[in-house]
Amino acid sequence: MSSSAEPGSAISGGGQGLDPSSAQSPRLSGPIAALIGVLAMAAALAVGQVIALFVGAGAAPVSAVGDAAIDAAPAWLKDFAVRAFGEADRVVLLLGMGVVLLLLAMLAGLISRQRPFPGATLVAAAGLVGIVAVLTRSELGQLAVLAPLGSLVGGVLVFRWLHRLAQARGYAADAAERALSRRVFLRASGGVALGAVAFGGIAQWLLGRGDVTGSRAELGRVVPDQPAPAIPPGADFVDAGTPPFITPNADFYRVDTAFVVPQVPAEQWRLRVHGMVDRELNLTFEDIRRRPLRERTITMSCVSNEVGGPYISTADFTGIPLADLLAEAGVRSGAEQLFSTSSDGYTAGTDLARLRDPADGAMLAIGMNGQPLPVEHGFPARMVAPGLYGYVSATKWVVDMELTTWAARTPYWLTRGWAREAPVKTQSRIDFPAESAQVPVGRVVASGLAWAMPRRITEVQVRVDDGPWLRAELGAEVSGHTWRMWRIPLRLGAGEHRLTCRAVDERGQPQTGELAPVTPDGATGWHTVQVTAS
Structure with missing residues (x-):
């Protein structure tokens, strides 16, 4: 029996009287096949976002893969991204990932115009990338893998379901049945699209909002017991074109490795000081806030700053001297570095000699320009060490400080070819x-x-x-x-x-x-x- 497609049909190569047991399955048109791939990928991402609400924001497939991409990027590529895009580098990375996923989804559909297996396999492979990315993030719990796993399963199931609905038109016996099949496919496609946008968008909003906004607002102003000296008149020449001496929080430069800003409520934050110490310390945010707080005016500069570059800012930071914290823990003989870890797994190594001298001014900061630290600048607590580039001294969202040797622990940037000690240059x-x-x-x-x-x-x-x-x-x-x-x-x-x-x-x-x-x-x-x- 010969077969021919109805003019204008989304199905080509199918014929009347054909049934699912036929050796030759109906062939989908290119646009419909590509649409199925895109919708399946969108559904997969939405499922992952929703599950991430319960297992951790960093487990969301896009976030996990984005963090993995940042970690895997060579130093020259990171430098190029900072130079070319500045603080918009994450947005560029996100857009790039979006383009790649879109093309991958379309390809998954186009290679499955007759059978769903090739495209479903490609969708599954994308899900496996997310699973691997989550498994490589040491800061994520074991349940975090449920987000990319759910994404994989959801994407494959939606792909196969839409593919079957689209092919049903080719199996139809008459025009009325073909029209019904077409309506069923369009309704299903619209439902998937609406659900992906609605559930994925709401989940992303909730992940971004978290509980940190309320936690930060409840703290009010951060008032130091020992304020920094007032900035003297004539410290800047704003009228002549310089920036103001104190950089507003909103204008303070930001360069870090966090694809998604960590959300750590102050009431849940803990800091562990351990390793080569006489007494291990486990501190809460209230433990820090109840101590005498000192305010210091500090200029910070990023090592990624090109000559004449913008990555330098000044703020009044409020917190406690790191020298006092280290003295309280008791530094054992032989300790060489403070190996600090962020809540998102980033690590930095700082020469202990630069932290133990009170005159050097290193601090554990909880406030910035009279306010709790902005979320993107390390709320609820971060390190600030004057005179050192930030990659060795300014860990944001810090939750762990281990006193150790250089041989025992290698921080994030040292494995990528950067120097161990990085004093600020003139x-x-x-x-x-x-x-x-x-x-x-x-x-x-x-x-x-x-x-x-x-x-x-x-x-x-x-x-x-x-x-x-x-x-x-x-x-x-x-x-x-x-x-x-x-x-x-x-x-x-x-x-x-x-x-x-x-x-x-x-x-x-x-x-x-x-x-x-x-x-x-x-x-x-x-x-x-x-x-x-x-």
């Missing part, structure tokens, strides 16, 4: 005028900032083109733990000019002009901008 930046700016001929006031924590900045020099170095006016000094602003009037003739700056620290050492990349321990070089005077 750097400076031109904030005004900006690169490629048009400025008037004549007098132009250039401005910017310089830093060398914990060393004080004693001088900033600026030059026009290859002219002599000119000494800039410095803003009022706050401390060696903070940046210092500068400004200088320049006279520019018509045409293009190159402005360059360099800083000098309290030891009399000028900032090096030798160019070096951020890997393995921070970039070096003089910041230069090209401007046109007209």
Whole structure:
């Protein structure tokens, strides 16, 4: 018996009188097959999101795979992402994963135009990737695997179900039966789409919201027992183009490895201090808050900051000195590093000598600019150690501190080619005028900032083109733990000019002009901008 498809039908190659036991199954059209793959993938993700509500946000398939991708990315790729996309790097990663999943889903449908097995296998393989990603996350519990497992099962079942409904039209005996089959498929597809969007969207909203917003709000303001000295007048030159001396929380730079921001309510937070200590400490958030709190004005800079880059900010942090905490635990002889762990499994290693000296100002912080730490900056508690790049000293969402040796424990970034010790280098930046700016001929006031924590900045020099170095006016000094602003009037003739700056620290050492990349321990070089005077 010959068969032919009805004009405009979503099924091609099927015929009247054909039944499921026939050797030749009806062949789906390309668009319908691709749609089935996309809907099955959407259903799979939604199922995973819903289950993650009960077993942990990090178990959601997209989150787990995103974290695994970040961990597996080589150092050069991470550097490129930070340079190219800045704090939007996670959004770019999420969009990239979305495109890959969309293409994978469409491919799953297109290779299953006749039989569901190939596409269902591909959907299952995507689910297996999620399972592997969850199993590699040490911070997730054993039940976390239920989220990607449910995602796998749900995706395969929806794929096979929609595929069977779509093929039913090809088995239909007459036009009326084909029309009914078509309506059944469309209703089922619409239901899957609506359910995936509704349940997946609500689950994602609940996962993102968590209980942390309410927990943080209940704390109110964080009032230090020992406030930081007031910022003196003239510490910044905002009118001349510098940032304000204290960076608002919303503007403070963020660079970390968290694909999804950990949600740890203050009342559930615990910190364990153990390892090579005389007394193990197990502290709650209230234990920390009841202690005398100290406020310190600290500038933090990311090792990923290129010369002249934006990843530097200053805030008033409130907490307790890490030197006091370590003294309370009692550091045993032979301990070399504080191996700190975040609630999401990230680890950092900090030289103990930089933490035990009270003058270095390292702290366990619970407040930032008078408020509880913002969630994206480590709520409920984080480390802050002036004078060290954050990847070795500024663990957010910290829950574990182990005193150990360098041989016994290797932190996250050391396995990826970065340096063990990362003191902040002397750097400076031109904030005004900006690169490629048009400025008037004549007098132009250039401005910017310089830093060398914990060393004080004693001088900033600026030059026009290859002219002599000119000494800039410095803003009022706050401390060696903070940046210092500068400004200088320049006279520019018509045409293009190159402005360059360099800083000098309290030891009399000028900032090096030798160019070096951020890997393995921070970039070096003089910041230069090209401007046109007209």
